[in-house]
Amino acid sequence: MNATTPAPATAGASDSSSSAARPWLASYPAQVPKTIDEARVGTLNEMFLRAVADYPNRAAVESFGTRITYAALGRQADAVASWLQGQGLKKGDRVAIMLPNVMAFPAILFGVLLAGGTVVNVNPLYTPRELTYQLKDSGARFLFVLENFAATVEESLPDLALDRVVLVTPGDLLGLKGAIVNLVSRHVKKAVKPFSLPRAVAFKAVAAEGARQKAQAVPVSPDDIAFLQYTGGTTGVAKGATLLHRNVAANVLQCEAWMRPFFGDREDHVMVTALPLYHIFALTVCAMLMTRIGGCQLLIANPRDIPGFVKTLQKSRITLMSGLNTLYNALANAPGIEKVDFSQMVFAVSGGMATQEAVAKKWKEVTGQPIVEGYGLSETSPVVCANRLDIEAFTGTIGYPLPSTDVSVRANDGSILPPGERGELCVKGPQVMAGYWQRPDETAKVMTPDGWFRTGDVAVILPDGQVKIVDRMKDMVLVSGFNVYPNEVEDVIVKHPGVMEAAVIGLPDEHSGEVVVAYVVRRDEALTVDELRQFCRENLTGYKVPRRIEFRQTLPKTNVGKVLRRALKEEVEQSHAR
Template sequence: MSATIPATASAGASEDFPARPWVRSYPPQVPKTIDEARIGTVIDIFREGVATYPTRPAAESFGKIMTYAELGHASNAVASWLQMQGLKKGDRVAIMMPNVMAYPPVMFGALIAGAEVVNVNPLYTQREFTHQMRDSGARFLFVLENFAATAADALPDLKVDRVVIVKPGDLLGLKGAIINLVSRYVKKAVKPFHITGAVPFSAVVAEGRKRPPQPTLVTPDDIAFLQYTGGTTGVAKGAVLLHRNVAANVLQCEAWMRPFFGEREDHVMVTALPLYHIFGLTVCALFMTKIGGCQLLIANPRDIAGFVKTLKSHRITLMSGVNTLYNALANAPGIKDVDFSQLVFAVSGGMATQAAVAKKWKEVSGQPIVEGYGLSETSPVVCANRLDIEEFTGTIGYPLPSTDVSIRNSDGAPLPFGERGELCVKGPQVMPGYWQRPDETAKVMTADGYFRTGDVAVMQPDGEIKIVDRMKDMILVSGFNVYPNEVEDVLAHHPGVMEAAVIGLPDEQSGEAVAAYVVRRDPTLTADALRAYCRQNMTGYKVPRHIEFRDALPKTNVGKVLRRVLKDEVLPPAS
């Protein structure tokens, strides 16, 4: 399959179903397409930002600001150090950190050196971490010390050349030293660990600054990120995102958003979405770099009281988040004291936004939530609502410039307006495939080059799209994908479990919650004991919130567990 997927007219175009009907609903300032000749690399976006906005704030963490010039110097130092350690173009560098100041320069530095970045959720368990490191073949690991114990336990079984230990206060000067002390000795957030030969990040920067990085030819067709996702099966695999895929999506986001910025140039994006998540990576880190904005890095968005305190002391203009984050903020004490008068828009994605949450958010901030839609495989943004809406729409809006979508039936034939079918996507932001898994790639790509999302949608005559269901069994917990196969596999390894089935149940807080239905081998097994076992083997959002023991599970005549039947049994019928 070609790595470059050109944007063409939607399949099935006719007088009754014209090609790209959504462009007629675009705001007049938004172009119908991006100039694909301008698509370069993520490094180009970085270098342009550093050169154009050297004195502007690029990022802020714990009250400390890093300018674009400083970001450039730190990123170059990381790139130089990696090259000194023998990194070759195409080697993988894993980053296992939340939103701390070191994240952007580590990411950009790795790309400058010619590496492919592997984003790792720092909350992963040893099992999850081990799989991703083995599958990607990462040679280098940058890990925040708060999560280094997980890496230390797994490393003896992995082939990793060098490990760099990052502290939350790195690159923050004297204030950073205080933050590190508080993290270690007051909050006791760092578990004991030992990694032979590990290098402190401060030493990486100091050593790397002794010489500039060696020039490395990186092209738009080179891999920028391996963004791990369960895809349609739940087996974690890397979506291969080329530089051109990600850079194209940044241009698409710019085309959609910039016309609404007015004359203001000093934008501040609340970056609570983790940068290891594709939404935060593209919409916050890379888009802000493109327009010369500042990322207000929130290292722990679950600390809502601290989050609100940070918002009170800043003039924010842009916001991105998921439904659960907006809900928590809208109901947080003190949120009405935050100055939202400069807020241009608040974008939501990753999971369905609830109308009640959107209503509460507008009451608090004065701005409606602008919902969008995307996936790891699409870099991620596919659709978004117009930014000039006055009220929450409950739809995912319109495909971005140079994006084609097609609603198709089970045979792959395009469907007319108003009919439910699978949402399929084509555009320059769509991945060429999964890392070393041509069989899985073949399952999700159509013969004419569309990516099958697995989501059921309806398109209106004006091109507006609404997600109505999911074809796959994926569970969406606060914007994070949970795959029943993976959870069931962990449950099945418990000696007291005979078999298990996992489904998602509606949840007011997280959108969906993981529910497990278990047939016991050991009749004394309790839900609490099983849940504790899951916590040892899966990150928190995957752990079943509901566990029910049963004598049997619904199955086909060949023994396959019927999750859909199980869901029909436990959920009330749709009205």
């Protein structure tokens, strides 16, 4: 194994299992087990092949109105695996996937795993510099990329040591409809920039060649590496979280244990998969969990196209949904959302960033369903905590640790703090990564001597075991010695009816050390700075009230819609330095 550190001990290996040590256990729904059987956690390959065998005729994936079954997905994944093996892929070799949510993604994802490879998920919106760094750091031999982003690959290629580049189109695996989808992408939307990759091979050719011979079975174990999931983590340096098959498979079983009592007996679950599958939340909660239960993923290729997204939802029968705060906010305020049938929805889960109370309230008004907030990180495969799925309204917490998960809140010196006190949230469980890829120094920074992962998030454990995230440690603003947590200020600002979105940062100040500054996207253009500041004064103590409020048209966000406070702060500081 090429990970840089042994995997931490799993939860419960040496700790007391009493409810006093784990107050959340008393709050578990009656049907949810307190632990999963870690000895029976297998590989993601076994999970996928079992789904293909057990649910051959069920829909596995839907894209642009076309569905493919588990049997068809199994054949396509086997063809990808066969082709990779024919190209010389060896067990443990890294294969990069640079795709949005198109039909070919799941086939490529499982094909790489069946071939014995390790998946390196790549954000398609990366710049050539970012792409070069990640592919060189991971040592990827192959790259599957959507043709829309091939120009970026062309620019990076001279600095890379790739064996082959495979060009994927949005219409691959869509049958006759695929030609129309590609035509629109290339010539109507003009989404494909000119590029030259003469040695690249088309995915269609890969699928055809690979289908001629069945892939060779590869002995993959739970301790083999399934993913290098790149993240800035708690230090901001891009690095690959080494996720073993057993890390992700265990998290799937943990999520299933938490959710299964609420799924019902139906066999036709459809999960709205709007977060990109290269994001760890969608990867586990959508791709892997749906595979485990034989559900269907409704892939949304471009969730930023909110009108198109709403039209897709209007035509679909959906039972499950995953997203994050900004996505739910945009959908809840989108024209036409009232025409979507939410009557069969079992739950809508949110992660990736803090869910705001105002957004959750609006979502329930529109859909009749509360947002069930969870919490996780790339380093934890990702889910650590989740709210009960039977909540009636938004709780403002991230819920309870999942089965076989331990959490603690610690002071700067590493000592464990009692319930109610703020400190750094630390996690232990089978879903915790094996370490950062070839970075023992970075791994050491986030693992405690007794084997707990330090999340970098400030949290409080409530008396009943619920966990409440206060903020990111690095985002905290220090005003004259008082701690100000941006999440709290943002939550207040977005409750004003004239506000759509807000981001709060701290900027240097010669008198107070730092001041609170808010950047706001208005819903009502008539809203003034004075009116909003007065609203903040009515809801926040003096030192938390933003000293400056600036209205903007947009806020900087990641590709999945998470507001980038760090990028906003850098942008502001650079403009002041000019």
